[in-house]
Amino acid sequence: MGTMKAFVMPEVGRTEIVEKPIPEPGPNDVIVKTTHALICTSDVHTVKGALPVKDGVTLGHEALGVIHAIGSAVTGFTEGQRVAVNAVTPCFECRYCQTGYTSQCGGPLGGYQYTAQRDGNMAEYFLVPHAKANVAPIPEDVSSEAAVYACDMLSTGFMGAEHCYLKLGDTAAVFAQGAVGLSATIGLSLLGASRIFAVESIPNRQELSKAYGATDIIDFTKGDAVEQIIQATDGEGVDAAVEALGFPQTWEACLRVTKAGGRVSNIGYHGENPEPLRVPLDAFGLGMADKAIHSGLCPGGNDRMQRIFALIRTGRFDPTRMTTHTFAFDDVGTGFSMMQNKEDGIIKPLITF
């Protein structure tokens, strides 16, 4: 049994490392000993009080490591095996899961369980429920530093691209090139977009965006982003737009920048907006412009993870370029506070155990 260190939120607005008992597996669970984790902006939101979570809950949902203990009804895994687990851990058995909405397991956002429904995995050990479906062995030739991006960033960003329902050669725009927006850019490139407009003003993000497949960088500090894109497309706009920031302005920009028949794909988290999102009537063709809006939450499960590993193996993109900083677990608080303040050109800080 024994105890372990865990990075927790004792109350809204504060974080610290505490001792907790190492979790024990139920019949269908697996316990993982953590080796690598990423800090996510969602946790910054959580600590600000965006989600109602239990005081003292462990933070974190992007982590991987080696198998430490295996539940009695779980087969197919071995102790010591290097594995990753998605931020979203659905049961795959409820009616939401059976109809394909696994991120909505049991109800709205129900697949997002770390921190929200159980202790997160920014800790030395963590529990994986429904292990048969959620524990993903990492291929030998995929590094842990790369694999950890499959836990949330790549899966969410790729979903953003998938929800664009691209026809081969469609054009697209992505608003914001943080880690999830950059991942959406990779995804659009993988899914056949011919032209990808990436809206971003920070130089190291612009550069990475180009490396990941953006064909046009739109700097919104140099003029209205929507106008720049409309002009660059001969007044037409794009076939699809990804909202990857969670701001009301970028949401509306997505509706304005898409042509009739266009698709808006939301992956930004809008929990900090006090007001409903707005759908401008002209941009929406008074409800008749054949536009579609899709939303979603990081798809989980080990099949999803294996697909992302297989794509990493092609060498077409290197997710570790998003890791701008690395901290030992004892310094996770420093990384967390840099993430809060967006200091030093930070994109994504890696935590090692």
Added chain:
Amino acid sequence: MGTMKAFVMPEVGRTEIVEKPIPEPGPNDVIVKTTHALICTSDVHTVKGALPVKDGVTLGHEALGVIHAIGSAVTGFTEGQRVAVNAVTPCFECRYCQTGYTSQCGGPLGGYQYTAQRDGNMAEYFLVPHAKANVAPIPEDVSSEAAVYACDMLSTGFMGAEHCYLKLGDTAAVFAQGAVGLSATIGLSLLGASRIFAVESIPNRQELSKAYGATDIIDFTKGDAVEQIIQATDGEGVDAAVEALGFPQTWEACLRVTKAGGRVSNIGYHGENPEPLRVPLDAFGLGMADKAIHSGLCPGGNDRMQRIFALIRTGRFDPTRMTTHTFAFDDVGTGFSMMQNKEDGIIKPLITF
């Protein structure tokens, strides 16, 4: 050549019957001599000034008749043939049309040409552009009184149901049971919904709704419609909701009444709302509930018309039950003003020539 009578809007807020020249066909056009037409609420909006149209333009976009003249490059039709024409008459050749967004022919709402871009068809004769694709012969065993519903009501309502992307056995709600909402109810029934909640308070519409396949009538005067539906579905909500009224309240209700993973299909016309539509963040899962919103405009073309005729022929629904009133063309103004004031339980007035 000669002249004909046409029902026009000489200026915003006013209508009258005037004499106009009978149109002549260009090489790819056909001229139809009108026999039957329906008055559409959209025209009521147009006369109020919702759409910027030319003063003196002929109103109307739901009409059928017999072929009067055929353009030099058009083959496959004969004079005197009984034909119907959809409210939307796309070119089928531009890039929007080639990618499947025919209602957005050439740009936003561009397939809607009658009244908006050319004289409408509430007149003794009317022109059909791109005739090869837009002139739909009416099968012998489909009456003109039924066929005229394919011009807009059934095509739009069915699109509302198609945009629900139903899985077999899904549940759905339709907000408002005017002619287009009733048509959506028929469409949901045709496409495999297991339970259809129809929100309506007017008795003759409720009755027709049941005949068209609604399983549950929700009277919003007897309690909040969303709550009634949520309760009837054990707290879950429905898989899909159709907005068929064009009110901000019903739009928001659609977002609230759908479960995670649900789809909102807009067919209401929101041109009279002064404000952007609102997407409540809780109902939208903060952007992560896997909800989708689809919008659209009546699909045109003679293939669409033939499909609707074929469905009418099955006898599974009788569209003429929506015809609550009939007027001769000389009295179209009376019908129009009843439509404006929703008098005498009016659903849809038929105009005969």
Added chain:
Amino acid sequence: MGTMKAFVMPEVGRTEIVEKPIPEPGPNDVIVKTTHALICTSDVHTVKGALPVKDGVTLGHEALGVIHAIGSAVTGFTEGQRVAVNAVTPCFECRYCQTGYTSQCGGPLGGYQYTAQRDGNMAEYFLVPHAKANVAPIPEDVSSEAAVYACDMLSTGFMGAEHCYLKLGDTAAVFAQGAVGLSATIGLSLLGASRIFAVESIPNRQELSKAYGATDIIDFTKGDAVEQIIQATDGEGVDAAVEALGFPQTWEACLRVTKAGGRVSNIGYHGENPEPLRVPLDAFGLGMADKAIHSGLCPGGNDRMQRIFALIRTGRFDPTRMTTHTFAFDDVGTGFSMMQNKEDGIIKPLITF
């Protein structure tokens, strides 16, 4: 513990009722006490030696009853609850299941476990694996006599219709109107087909087919079925065809009767054909006619079952009309042999316990 009676195949070519121990549940299982079951033609094939199964295996995969015992890790059910279980019982957790191919759980046809991988359920008690996903409570107002059709016939037939990927108003043909073909007819009618050609020569099946939505009965004893359908569609053929017999001739007929762009949906079992199926080059447009062929196996899971129950509740079709004969479990052998010989206009025999 105790023992129970089970209908088994002691060796290829022979069946009998024997005593077996009542199964006990593992942590994720449920044990059901059987009340109603249907005999399936697949079992007739199995007894002929079509599938390699263990000698002495219990037959049957279409059964329902009440919950007798519940595994230690299973929640949400109560003893005595009336429940049905699909013929296919996937784990919903493996990579095949996670990508949506639940009938191919773990590999080809792997979701089909009764008889093939474990004892079937033509017995007084039977085990349900992955119970959370596979045990389907039956709504109070759905009779067991109707619900039992959801276990295989309706789910398979509806899949046959779903694999037609109908556009609203498409035309379709179904080859053979046994229980699964009749179910496909219901499915096509539920999914928006405008015209349904049902190929069948037996009078009671023809009659039921019409009641279930067929618009045209094609009697193949009165002329080539393909030619009759081509002629009835002005030389065009249909948009989709369902193979519901498992004969090489009907398979080829499906390819011949579909127009360019058409879809062939196979639900017939071809295990008794000694030769590969043939795709005639002219009917296939030399590989360029935009035709698609889909195949599949009964979709399982309790979500699927609940959807079918919800459709039964609409009253749009009555599956119990397919029950031509009823036997007590002790007489199951009689029913089985009538099924083998297609005696007395048999469509589907119900077994009561």
Added chain:
Amino acid sequence: MGTMKAFVMPEVGRTEIVEKPIPEPGPNDVIVKTTHALICTSDVHTVKGALPVKDGVTLGHEALGVIHAIGSAVTGFTEGQRVAVNAVTPCFECRYCQTGYTSQCGGPLGGYQYTAQRDGNMAEYFLVPHAKANVAPIPEDVSSEAAVYACDMLSTGFMGAEHCYLKLGDTAAVFAQGAVGLSATIGLSLLGASRIFAVESIPNRQELSKAYGATDIIDFTKGDAVEQIIQATDGEGVDAAVEALGFPQTWEACLRVTKAGGRVSNIGYHGENPEPLRVPLDAFGLGMADKAIHSGLCPGGNDRMQRIFALIRTGRFDPTRMTTHTFAFDDVGTGFSMMQNKEDGIIKPLITF
């Protein structure tokens, strides 16, 4: 008017250059003065007698040039403009076109009009029907040598990849790496395949295949291709397979190499096979393995062309690397005979005018 040189088939088995009148445009046509063309294997088949064509018909369907004359009802183009035209020139107005099956315009393979229904375009001038939809202006920064690959090779190959209906990260195999197979490899890479097995034994094709995105080259002279792929995928097989040769063996290999739930996409031309194609029952799971087979014909229209041009502009692949030989139009016969005999490592010969 005047005359021009055209490469014709005076009778089955023979070709020659003859003088013909320069075509004149009907109201909806455009006449193009040819500058570049590619010789297609389909024409080799045609000359062998595979398609019933008129004696003396002009061959060729992959050509581009500059606009020479414009029909009276055509707008939006100017004389001298550099334009390309797809091998398939649908009307976009008939019911097949309206339902999205534009290559089946008017009936099976009806969009393929050059040579089959009218003179082809291996001539100094050629006619484009339905010019508004079929004439594609070439962007300034796309060379004619690259653009000409959009006329058939890239459009057909990309369709082969599209018909694989890939989920992000799926695996795929392509049988044969001729120009159309190589284009399918590019397409699979553009559409998110993680692993692409390219079956080919000729060294220059293997090399090009790798440059176009193949991750694994399978040399069928060194062992059974299916077995090699099955082994490389841990016994599973691939998610999708493209038949790009038109041989019965590769067709069957596609069925054998795909896992349950897999998709077979046919782009090979099977007109030279005397026998129906065969679907092996084990590979097809006796009709129940959830496999799908898709077929199709090069998608045409200027939207398709513009999408391909936009993808060429990304620089992700260089189609001109498929041009192994170049001939002046007067020597087209030499190129044609090299194509017949697959001499000198030929992949695709370019003809300049």
